[in-house]
Amino acid sequence: MIIKRAICQQCSNWCAVLVHIDETGKVIKIKPDISHAFGKAGLCIKSGTSSIDFHYHKNRLNFPLKRTGERGEGKWKKISWPQAMDEIANKFRKIKVDFGPEAVVYIGGDHRTNDAWSHRWCNLFGTPNVFYQGKNCGSAEFVMGMAVLGYPTLNHTGMEPDVTKCIIIWGANYSETHHRNYKLCLNAKRRGAILIVIDPRKTKAAEDADIHLQIRPGTDGALGLAMLNVIINENLYDKDFTEKWCSGFEELKDYVQGFSPEKVEKITWISQEDIKEVARTYATKKPSFITWGTAIAHFGKGEKGDSVKSAVQCKTILRAICGNLEVEGGHHFRDSDEKIALIENMHYDRILNHPLRTRDSVGAEDFKISSLTAYKLFLEAMRPTYPKGFSYVHFLTTTSSWSIWNAILKRDPYPVRAVITQGSNALVSMGYSRKIYNALKDKNLDIHVSMDFAMTPTSVLADYLLPAADWLEKPFFLGQFGGENLYTVGEQSVEPLYDRKNDYFFWKELGIRLGQEGYWPETVDKMFDLILSPLKISFHALLNSEEPWVVIKKEFKRYEKRGFGTLSGKVEFLPSILHKLGYDSLPRYGEPPRSPISTPNLAKEFPLILITSGRVRHYYFSMGRDIESIRRRYPYPLLEIHPRTALELGVSDGDEIIIETPEGKITQKAKLSNRIDPRVVHADSHWWYPEKPLKDPILGGVWESNINSITFDNPKYNSFEGDTPLSAILCKVYKAKCK
């Protein structure tokens, strides 16, 4: 028996595991590596035997395939990797000559694939048109961290059970999504910290919490402003820090006067007493910590203000104004790039200075925060503090997905002719799937290359479908992406089966065929060596050491010596960069684009507020529906609905129901639950059915239950970064047979 020390990447929690392999080379067991900081919380249902099932699953793609029929017709021919790479490179070469490098677009997922390689390739090729799912996850908080603080805060690291006195889980579902960090929260609570949860549903975390604010979806910006109103008017903020290190206080103070707890009670459905209590607790039980929350990125923009922007700006200001930055038990910055050679090796300098690129990304004009002008401003602001800049450029410069689909369909602002999807099931995960379908089928799209573990509704719309190696088949290096305070490495457990390849191989092979010779080390291990070189340790030396990780030491109050990475060197409550880019620099609250208040007429026909953001521990987005052991436990998508609402609608638990918006209808099953407000329903996202035919028009049942096929498409309502609204919209619900 051989045991390998690996990092599970079945989801982006990156738990440390011990992979047991028998004499025949078969993976037989996966156990937590409790000697590792990332192994102590144990494994979840997606790892262990489920990951082994996945590794050997019959649905896995094992050889490169080339389309023979129409796109989506399901006719394929097996080809070799060299043939696939030669043909793809030839097409890209021609597109680059005919339409420019910007006509090639990369669409990635949520970073499990180590998007560094795709960015590296795009930077060298000369296309700024990169989308990856960070845009939906946390980039709104990230970008706001950069604008207000000069660097984003880490998601989790900083919270210390013995030190942190108050934790707010805000728009996140930690018990399901981040089980390791959730244990940290519970430990802190056990040792006296106050745990507060802000969520329209009574989640497990809300049940464990001291205070649960059951907010009306999409109104977090108003709540944040009311908390600031209390904290400022009751003089509970950190005066020394604010006077010395923050700008924009007076304007902020004026603006929050319009958001008294009394007024905000009506907007958020949270009582003024609760608003005051939470504001006071957060400001006085210090150090205090506010988590990131994905739900908050999904509201879209209203007529009078940007619901996403106001929420993330208030959260960021709250962290600063109460003096929680770079203190023990508070927030730390995600600045590990200074210590490793990631930025240099990703060639981010080429984003600005590529000899062939003449245009900014397709979304740059409409959503200026992701333009190269913005990138330059951010670099200028942060250089005195962080000389290298930052590697998470893609959080910033990532193009809006809406703009990409639009550019394919309308050739506006210029044509996009090639799409690479890798680690992305875009047709399921992005808003308004119909448009994505039309774009991927468009005759002006010359080539779609997809690299995935399996056929999915998205990957079957490709011209070349390439088989990806899974986490057991590739080595791993984690920088600070996950928001943790350590670098860690993981061993490759087994050789890839059949013709599956590491994603790195794809980019390297494509690169060397397209003039990037000399840029791509032969193996990914050697690439990791380059990135780790400033630490004076090789990838394999770290892997073979007793403790295969490097802890990033927390440093406190560094701003006292070097200031903050903003244009003024201070925390800017009203960020000057946003102002320069033409945004409102105030955290101006606006109702979500569709709500009982912003669209009362629509609300008469579609009376329920639909949220879609809560994940479940069983599934990682659209993956795993074909893993029998998991599907048995969670067989179909569920719509959470309050029993009173269900009674009014004549719906019983387990009924098949229709969820309808003006854009269309889908089917899920009713799950009656007291945990949700009667005026709100929560639909499971990312559903499709791998057991159904994976070709047009069925496409794995993608139109049946996928919530994103009934969200809406209007750029006017995209948030400041260009994200389409995915949640906090309106719907109606009825029993399927009443149709």
Ligand SMILES: Nc1nc2c(c(=O)[nH]1)N[C@H]1C(S)=C(S)[C@@H](COP(=O)(O)OP(=O)(O)OC[C@H]3O[C@@H](n4cnc5c(=O)[nH]c(N)nc54)[C@H](O)[C@@H]3O)O[C@H]1N2
């Ligand atoms: N098991 C599992 N784990 C995962 C993932 C997965 O798919 N499955 N995905 C990973 C990824 S990429 C991400 S981005 C993270 C996301 O992880 P989290 O940030 O924890 O996000 P969600 O699970 O989306 O939880 C969102 C919560 O916000 C609530 N919510 C909905 N609308 C609102 C609102 O208007 N205001 C507030 N305050 N709350 C609201 C929802 O009810 C839900 O409980 O999880 C990661 N971990």
Ligand SMILES: Nc1nc2c(c(=O)[nH]1)N[C@H]1C(S)=C(S)[C@@H](COP(=O)(O)OP(=O)(O)OC[C@H]3O[C@@H](n4cnc5c(=O)[nH]c(N)nc54)[C@H](O)[C@@H]3O)O[C@H]1N2
């Ligand atoms: N309505 C609604 N929509 C949402 C959200 C929501 O809360 N509500 N959440 C948003 C968020 S935060 C995110 S992150 C996105 C997730 O969006 P996606 O990242 O598109 O989601 P997945 O369904 O996990 O699709 C990933 C695909 O990549 C494949 N894959 C996984 N790992 C690898 C790898 O290492 N290499 C390769 N080549 N392929 C791989 C998987 O098989 C799968 O087909 O969804 C977003 N969409």
Ligand code: SF4
């Ligand atoms: S939470 Fe589960 S699937 Fe995710 S890394 Fe940890 S063990 Fe793997």
Ligand SMILES: [Mo]
């Ligand atoms: Mo995400």
